[in-house]
Amino acid sequence: MTTADPPPSSSTYTPPPPFNTSTTPLIPIYQGAEAHLYKTTFLTPSTPAALKIRPSKPYRHPILDRRLTRARILQEARCLHKLVKEDVSVPAVLGLDWEFAVAADNEGNRNGNGGSWLVMEWIEGEVVRVILERWERYMKGLARESGSQEIPEGEAEKVRGLLRKIGAAVGSLHKAGVIHGDLTTSNLILRPFSPAAANAPEEEHSSPSMEGEIVMIDFGLASQSVQDEDRAVDLYVLERAFGSSHPRTEKFFEEVLVGYRESYKGAGPALKRLEDVRMRGRKRSMIG
Ligand SMILES: Nc1ncnc2c1ncn2[C@@H]1O[C@H](COP(=O)(O)OP(=O)(O)OP(=O)(O)O)[C@@H](O)[C@H]1O
Ligand SMILES: [Mg+2]
Missing domain, CATH: 3.30.200.20 (Phosphorylase Kinase; domain 1)
Known part of the structure; x- marks a missing residue:
């Protein structure tokens, strides 16, 4: 998954049955x-x-x-x-x-x-990647205006709250015995509590709303497993995704683990295992 171009438009595409573009728009x-x-x-x-x-x-x-x-x-x-x-x-x-x-x-x-x-x-809302990118743009603008890299406490708390919700969602998934296999911020949708609360496009230069519920999507690489190693790798993939896609939020990643621990009783051994997985990851990147 590398491109984000829209798929063929419905005027040039013949969808599989029972979909029929003359009766159902795609x-x-x-x-x-x-x-x-x-x-x-x-x-x-x-x-x-x-x-x-x-x-x-x-x-x-x-x-x-x-x-x-x-x-x-x-x-x-x-x-x-x-x-x-x-x-x-x-x-x-x-x-x-x-x-x-x-x-x-x-x-x-x-x-x-x-x-x-x-x-x-259909899940209303926006993927977390888009929300965090918008937030990072807003923070960049703020830093330019104020000349300080400091994140205002209100903004930091908003991001911490979102990350705890993400952790809780992953905890509920692991509790059910499922490993996602591709946990990135593109595979998490923030569904607003009310449609009116959704981020409107004209709000591009304001701090985005982070109210709502996390819905996980894209289970094409998912599997059923109750192994702590698999759970730890799932968390590690998410941690790396935050680090590479949203550098300004990286320092808050611990909040994902707080939410995970709160929502899932078996979190302890998986989090312990995460430390080993991180160590292996570090060694691998040192060797190259
Ligand atoms: N149920 C849904 N409701 C709303 N939007 C969705 C839904 N499922 C997917 N999307 C949108 O479509 C995008 C792509 O979907 P998805 O992540 O499932 O595909 P993918 O990454 O190409 O899948 P795969 O990695 O399995 O090939 C999502 O990032 C999201 O914006
Ligand atoms: Mg996807």
């Missing part, structure tokens, strides 16, 4: 290396949904490709289903097809493998 949201994301409706015209399409890869052997896309979408759906049942805040699965057909010849016979799709509940 709004392109995101195009990654592996998946395309659209906002659409599903079940009823007033149920907003996120459609994640994993197109088949023409350069991969068809049997291998079919197995891989099928395994990933099923793993993602299974984890989401289990987590919704356990009341962990993730989008609910509304439907999926692990092997949709596309026109395989000029006559329009639909028997080729197009890939797989998953439809899930």
